[in-house]
Amino acid sequence: MSNRNSKYEPLQNFLKFQKTKSIKMTFFEVEDILGFTLPKSAYEHEAWWDKSDSHTQSFAWKNAHFIAKPNLKEKKVEFVKHIED
Template identity: 40%
Template sequence: MSKYQALTSHLKSQKNSYVSMSFEELERVIGVPLPRSASAHRAWWSNNPTNNVMTHAWLAAGFRTEQVDMEGRRLVFRRDPRTPEPPASKAPSGPVQGGRTVLFGVLKGELRLADGVDLTAPTGLAGMS
């Protein structure tokens, strides 16, 4: 088990799509001090999965880092919209379940659209063949 598993668990338990934390709050969650490179190099906070071991912790929770403030020692973890949400504790009824539209027939399953997607908007692909 990774020493950063506590961060994965903490982020997975969050209801909001973003979690703002100071480096000190983050250290309390993981139970160990952050490495020096976390305070010295902005790249340490990148979302590249080959970056460092802690990166795997927030990516595994379905979050990405953003708004890294090195001077203020703060950052935001934002839920990655490409990560499926955990199943709801109770099954809603009707064609929309947990914010997802249930598809039928050959497309049976679920389809999740990003917030703000307008399926009626032109795609800009008209006339292409």
């Protein structure tokens, strides 16, 4: 995949080194890794966390072989290891 995710590369690198099959994080923890505040849409729309190829941010977790499962009410996300067939 292309380097379209350079802004989100710190998250990709963090996830690549996780030894567990899933990791739960608060949005604040994700922001801490990234070094910037997530956009308002990340807090308001589950679609922001989709694995769509049209979402630049999704390349970060897709390239690390994870999918994102957000909980907007709690402002948390679970990244789950996903190896495509």
